[in-house]
Amino acid sequence: MDKAITLSCGVSMPLVGLGCWESPPDQVTQAVEAALDAGYRHIDTAYNYLNEEAVGAGIRNWLEKTGKSRGEVFVVTKLPMIGMYEGGVEKFLKKSLEKLQLGYVDLYLIHLPIGMKSKDDNDIFPMVDGQLSVDFATDLIAVWKEMEKMKTLGLAKSIGVSNFSIKQLRKICAVAKIPPSVQQVELHAHFQQRDMQEFCKSHNIAITAYAPLGSPGRKQMTQLRFKHEVPELLEDPVVRLVAERQGVTTAQVLLRFLVQQGLIVIPKSVTPSRIAANIDVWNFTLTDTEMAALRSLDKGPSGRSFLFGMKDHPECPA
Template identity: 50%
Template sequence: MAVPTISLQNGKKMPLLGLGTFLASNEKELEVALNTAFEAGYRHIDTAYFYQNEHVIGKVLKEWIDSGKVKREDFFIVTKLPGIGLSPEKAAYFLNKSLESLQLSYVDLYLIHTPFGFKYVNDKTLVPTTSTGQSDLDLDTDLEAIWKALETQVDAGKVKSLGISNFNEEQAQRIVNIARHKPVNQQVELHAYFQQKPLREMMRKLGISVTAYAPFGSPGRKAFYESRGVKFESNGLLEDPIVTKIAQKHNKTNGQILLRFLAQQGINVIPKSVTPTRIQQNIQIFDFQLTPEEMKELEDLDQGPVGRSIDFLGFKGVQNHPEYPFQLVTKSN
């Protein structure tokens, strides 16, 4: 199935739907998922140095490109600068590490993964901690200097487009103010319960497209969170009765309705799955339209700031970083 694209402000085209790969760490499972996705028509793959799976993606990409079935330029590959690389000196180093793993000479979009940085210990210690168990934060993170360092990688041809992730409005504006190569995309948590309308409106004014991660509320994060001592409960979005009602009317899955709701607004979506049937279902959202009434019903599910489920507080003490991007919201029971 052909996936529609959106035009980025630098003229590049980005597929409206991609495959998210966060928590896809089982190599065989991910290989099957990628092959299933490519056969189904996915060409946009989202990864990150932090996910520690770029080498698997690189292996499968190379197999497909070498087979002659697809060309490199058919793909839109996104990866991200990790928190331990948030310094002008480390920016090119971690980009090159990702390119080596992906077996690519360039990536289509390179994002600053978070606006807050961690101290660098070594390449494998992704979230260093202090002797007291707190995250070992780099309190001198300089976003503008990091951006300027990444711009030299655009000049060198190693990055086609630059973007940001998990930035607030003020941080995004600061980057735009100093950028030669403007950010073309902002990747944030976004779903029917947390629609981020003020942020999206500002991104629109700045010419920055938006990609929604966790479009289902990311129920698969439970094991990841609880392994770090953080209680996690799914927000129940996939079982919402309004979503279920609309899905039954269109003979679609609840997940397909949630993806269509975002894509129909021009928001990029990157649902993560390693389950072949779900991967195939998730791309089948361009053969129907939600009515204005259905769109309004789904818009009315927005919970505002309390709908956020990803606040990074699993990184103990992260809220003490001067670039921590979110206001902490107390959720009532």
């Protein structure tokens, strides 16, 4: 099968990318280089991850080492919640480009459909009296119009959203001159978001699945903070059985399950051996029976790993 997908704007996006969320700056530069050495051509970061400089260094080191051109690497970053206002989109994209040391990004996403008020560009989760300083007046349509300008200016080759609901996507699509090319959401075998998949397919919006392995590193925090039990996806008996039959790892089964459906995946790792294994999903194909078995694992909302804890906000995704 193809290793890339053509977005609605005509840009080609690799189906497997390296996720950089929670990757420490002192480790992510080498992780990015290891990924590019292993054949990745898609790197996903965000202003909120506080590691764009290190990600950019990894890309630059690899380009210098190999003599490859900038166009070889598909780079994604995201608008922080503190930039969700008129003038904020261009300001924070330019800040990201400066950190990445790039002239453009291949895809720019609205990170969350919620704005926050901050007095400091580095205070990505501003707090007031122990509560997040949420801007309840954030206008998603106005922010999207600003996103469209970023494509027109050539600062982003394509634009999209992350963590949006179907209702929010429908609102944007109804007025967009340039519709979203990508929706990035949590999606994996335990949380398959079938309604979202159907909506995006009908509107020619590609889906990037974050936490495609169930985000095992987040399990303890989610259980402690939200009292939400997170199933262990990598140890699921069905996933293990398929892996044994195919002679691959459970992680490879979970990633292949998604890319075989045309979904983009961004597994996160800083370990070179795991990084290399995570992109090694092109040499086997899951049978119809195996695909059906994996589809049966969907637990709906109870299978999710990411909860945002802002239930009082009308635009909160969960």
